[in-house]
Every structure is written in C-alpha cells, then in structure tokens.
Amino acid sequence: MSTAADMKSVAFLLLVVLTDGVSCDVCTYQDVLDYLNLTTSNNVFKLTRPVLDHRHTTVVKLNIILFAILGVVEKTQTFVPFVWSLTRWNNERISWNPDKFCGISQISVPKNLLWKPDLLIFEMIQKDDSPQVQTLIISYDGTVSMDENLRVFSTCHMDVHKFPFDTQECNISISSANHCIDEMRIIPISNSTRATQFSHQVIRTQGEWEFLHLTVSSQNFSFDERKWEMVTYAFTIKRRPLLHVINFLLPVLFFLALDLASFFIADYRGEKLSFKVTVLLSISVLLLILNEILPSMSNKTPLIATYCIVIFALMLVSLLETILVTYLMDKDSQEKLNHECSWRDKSNQVNTKSCEEENKGQTCCSRICTMSDGEEQHELLPVVEEGNNGIHTPESNTLLSILEELKKLQTALFLHLNCRKKQGNSSCWARRINRAFFIFYLITVLLFLSFIFREWNS
DSSP states (O other), rough: HHHHHHHHHHHHHHHHHHHHHHHOOOOHHHHHHHHHHHTTTHHHHHHHHSSSSSEEEEEEEEEEEEEEEEEEEOOOOOOOOEEEEEEEEEEEOOOOOGGGTTTOEEEEEEEEGGGOOOEEETTEEEEOOOOOEEEEEEETTTTEEEEEEOOOEEEEOOOOTTTSEEEEEEEEEEEESSTTTTTTEESSOHHHHEEEEEEEEOOOTTTEEEEEEEEEEEEEEEETEEEEEEEEEEEEEEEHHHIIIIIIIHHHHHHHHHHHGGGGGGGTTSSHHHHHHHHEEEEHHHHHHHHHSSOSSSOOOOHHHHHHHHHHHHHHHHHHOOOOOOOOHHHHHHHHHHHHHHHHHHHHHHHHHHHHHHHHHHHHHHHHHHHOSOHHHHHHHHHHHHHHHHHHHHHHHHHHHHHHHHHHHHHHOOOOOOOOHHHHHHHHHHHHHHHHHHHHHEEEEEEHHHHHHHHHHH
C-alpha cells in the first residue's frame, strides 16, 4: 500500500510540472522586434518622419541638465558646458500589447534602426567627439527616448565690462534643421525652476565659474516664409574673482601705494627717480598679462583696463613731477656752488685790499720817522718819539686788528646772506610743487578708487 501511494504522489507531481510547463509562455525581446518587423533591412522606421498621416505633427519633448562647466574663454568668446540631454517623441508605427509578450513594456534598440529628430544647436562651433550612448528606449505605446551626454563647444557673447566681477549669460538654442512648426513641435519638459534645481543637484565641477540658474524659453522665428520653433536654454554663470584679485588687482594697488610712499624720499637724491621708474615698469608687465586675458573687441572699455590705465597715467605724471622737482633742486645746487665760488673770490679780494692798506700804513709810519737834512736832531726827537709812542701803542694795535676783523666778518656775512636769498628760490618752488602735487595725487587716487569699486559693485 505504501509503494502504491508513493507512486501516485510522484505521478501527480509530474503531471503538475508538465501541465505548468505547457501553459507558461516563454517571451524574449526578439519576439517583440519580430512582431514589429524592426530589422536593419526595414527602412520604414528610419527614412521618414514616424507618422501615419503627413498632416500629423511630431511632438518632441526636450530636457537639458547641466553637469559641468568645462571652460569659459573670454579671448575667443567660447562657452563649453557638459550637459545631459533627454529627447522623447512618439513613433506612430510602433505599438504592442505587453500582456501578449509576458509584460514586456520597454525594449532597447540601436540608434540606427529608428528615425531621430534632426535637432540643431545654433551656437555650436565644433563637433562633439565624446563617446555617445548608442541605444534608444522604445515603450509599448510608441514613445521613443534618447539620452545623450554632450560636450557643447558654443559661442557666447560676453560682456567683460566688469571683469573680474562679471556675470555672463550663455545660450544654447535648439531647433529642427528641416522641419517647420507644422511638422515638428519642440516642447521643454522642465521649466526654469526645475531645470535649475536639477542642475544644482547633479553638477560636478564649475572651476572658476559659479552656476547661478538656468532659464528655459521657447519662441518662434520665420525663415524662407516658414515658421520654426526654437527652445533656448540660457545658462547664467558668475565668475569667482578671488584669483584675479590676488594675482592682479592687489599688486597694482600695492604698486600705487609704493608710489605714494615714494614722496617721502628726499628729492635731491637719485633713488626716488629710479624707484618710480621701476614701479612704472612693473605696472607695464601687469598690463601685458591683462592683454592676454581680455578679448580684443568689447562694446565698452573694461573697468579693469580703466583701472590700470588711470593708475599708470597717475604714476607717469608723478614721475614727471619728480623729474621737475629734481631739476629745480639740481639748479639750486648749481647756483649755490656758483655763489660759493664768487664769495670765495670776493673774500680773497677783501683780504688783499686789507693787506694793501696795512702796508700803506706801515709806509706812512716809516716816513714820519725819517728826518730831513735841514732840521736839527734835538728839536725833532721828542716829536718823533711822541709819534712813535702814539702809533705803536699795544692798545691801538689791538683795536685796529679788531676793526679789521669786524669789517671782514661783515663783508662775509653780507655775501653769505645774499647767496642764500638767491639760492632759496628754486628750492622753495620745488618744495611747494611737491607738497601741492602730493595732496592732488592723494585726493585723485582716493576719488578714483572709490569710483571704480562702486562701478564694480553696481
């Protein structure tokens, strides 16, 4: 009995297995492709727009998300973003019932099997050679989805007036190359708020630039008596100015501060002039660096160029003022040297004249002491002795010597004061010019810096 029961159980299990195997359908993706007759040799799906009636409009839904900012080149006016593109449209020739194919609702096929929208980016200037996804996703209702990662080399009109505190807006305009608005509509999937939010969530690198927001807009334009639809994605980015401030703006400001500090160097030395020339040459080197950054053409002069040119001009005027002051000081020194030489000559002439007068006095004394032949010696002796006593008294000699020294000192003092009065004119004018120019220079620098920084922050 036990053996018979076991045999019945085994037979029941085999029956269940065989029955279940017969009733279960085995489905593959190839079954769906065979049902649709979607093969490489079938050109129906890829030659023409996928509509059953040519009056039907193909609606293309588009979504663009920013992944990274690869480069922004002001010199060539180029904007290089890396974006993710999702494109969806409906193929009226494709449809199947998922219930007949074991619930298969989507399949993946190569791109070359189906027609794709001929979307064109107007700003693109270089073909993208990055690897692309080679498949499409087809849904049971005929919806076709295509994902692409694009490195877009696009032109961008940049306004560098406020460089390096500038904000740029670069556009990517997408439209059909051959189909007008009656044949193809392009509709953005996400609005500006959602596109900006998604971009901030998935963005990987920004570099020097900070992504602010993405604006999505749609407009129509006419060409060759036909109307076309275009979707524009405007990327608003802001430059991070820290690097340019440290490497360029602050060094120029430091050189300007050094030029202001050079006014405290003595004017009669050559170090001040050579110092100003060195600072001016340093500014010239920074201007060469600026020339490599800014574009050749711009609607308005960049503020950083105005900043450098005005500071360069102020330092040049300061150098010219130093040359003038140095010239006046040198002229004054030359006049002083000439007056000292003339004073020495006059002093020598006064000494010579004094010596001649002294010799003349001694000669008179010797003549008084000489006796004539007709006079008696005993009558003139008391007179001569009295005269000799009156002339050669020690007190009188001392007074005469003091008088001569006072005359010499008076003459030397007069010549020296006259010389200082004449030589002080150039030095006085040099000091006045230097003081007035320093005040003017300082006020001009402060006003200009306040103006330029206000313009940058406006």
